[in-house]
Amino acid sequence: IFFPYNLPFFSLSFNLVVISLEKTNIISKPGDNVTLTCICNKRDLQLKNLRVYWQIADENCPVVHALISGQDDHSKQCIHFKNRTQLFWDRLENGDFSLLLLNVSHSDKHTYKCVVQQKYEITRVIYQAEVDLGLAASYSQPILSGPIRNSDSTGEEVTFNCRSGNGYPKPKVYWINKMDNSRLLPSELKIIPHADGTYSVFSTLKVKATSNMQIECSIENEMLQENLSANYTQQKQDNGTEIPEKKGRIAQAAGIVSIVILSGLLTVLICWLWRRRSSNLASYTGNE
Incomplete structure (x- = not known):
């Protein structure tokens, strides 16, 4: 049970007996x-x-946001929430006291309580709600590496490695x-x-x-119900067969070498033809 910082204990306790408490759960990602x-x-x-009081169960700093009159x-207000909370002003007249919490971090994982009090002759609680904020972050696509085996390695011990990161909570x-x-x-x-x-x-x-x-290596995030x-x-x-990737690299290298050789032969042929034409032209000029 949370208590507004300026409401007497006995007054809130009495009202909690007759005011129902609506509870919701929310999961957010950091940021x-x-x-x-x-x-x-x-x-x-x-x-x-x-x-209207938004608060958490923290004896040292319970107030998240407050709206008075x-x-x-x-x-x-707790310094941790300074400049990070906003009410929706266009909705207040309709009784919507929802709170926008900006740039959520892991330290914001709390149960938040909204208490609405009405003051006439006496101050009484007319509504309260509780929101359990959980945090979760998706893990990256797992990277799985394993051995490239020879045909006679059946029965030998082989090693597989699987890694993923940037997730929350622990997978x-x-x-x-x-x-x-x-x-x-x-x-x-x-x-880690x-x-x-x-x-x-x-x-x-x-x-x-x-x-x-x-x-198969599988990484499960239970909170987000994700399984990657x-x-x-x-x-x-x-022994006598190369894997396709290696074959492709060899074929590519052979193609490049062939192009270089053909280019060289073509250059030699052009030079020979040019020299022959120049020689014939000189002979023709001399005869004249």
């Missing part, structure tokens, strides 16, 4: 702007008689044998935190090579 919803569906609201009150990592969809245990798993609150993940899998390997995967199908290199 985004997010709207915390607080809509009071009461008739004949007069802003001059209202106090139709005016923003920043006197007790789940799965290695899957796509031949039978069985899960494989990683040999190593490192989750960064200064901005995001994580990078690096995982290694060591298995015995088979004649037809198909391995990368697949490996073995690249087989026999």
Whole structure:
């Protein structure tokens, strides 16, 4: 339970018994702007008689934003939220006291409470809402690397590496044998935190090579319900057979060499023809 900074404990406690609490959950990404919803569906609201408090459960700095008698009150606002909160002024008369929180960061992960009080003879709570703000960031597309095998390497231990980054919260990592969809245990798993609150993940899998390997690395972000995967199908290199990529490079090099040789031969031919023409022209002039 949160308490507005200038409302007596017993008064709010009494009103909480009869005022329902609407709860919502929001997930935002770091750097985004997010709207915390607080809509009071009461008739004949007069802003001059209202106090609206947005707050968090922090004894040292509970006030996120306050609206007193139709005016923003920043006197007790937590410095962490300075210049980062805005009400929608064109909606206030209709009871919409939703709060825009700018440039969300990991330190903004809180449960926010909106308390609307009405003051006539006495001050009483007429509405309250609670918004649970969670943060999440998508991981990058996983990069999976594996061995280029010889035909006789079946049974040997081979290593696969999978990495992804810039996500939040910590991910789940799965290695899957796509031949039978069985899960494989990683040999190593490192989750590295960064200064901005995001994580990078690096995982290694060591298995015995088979004649037809198909391995998948999957990175799951449960909060965003995202599952990104990368697949490996073995690249087989026999003793007498070159892999297509290498063949392509050799063919390209051979083509370049052929062009250079043809250009040289053409240059020699042109020079020979030019010298012959010049010689014939000189002989003709001498005869005259």
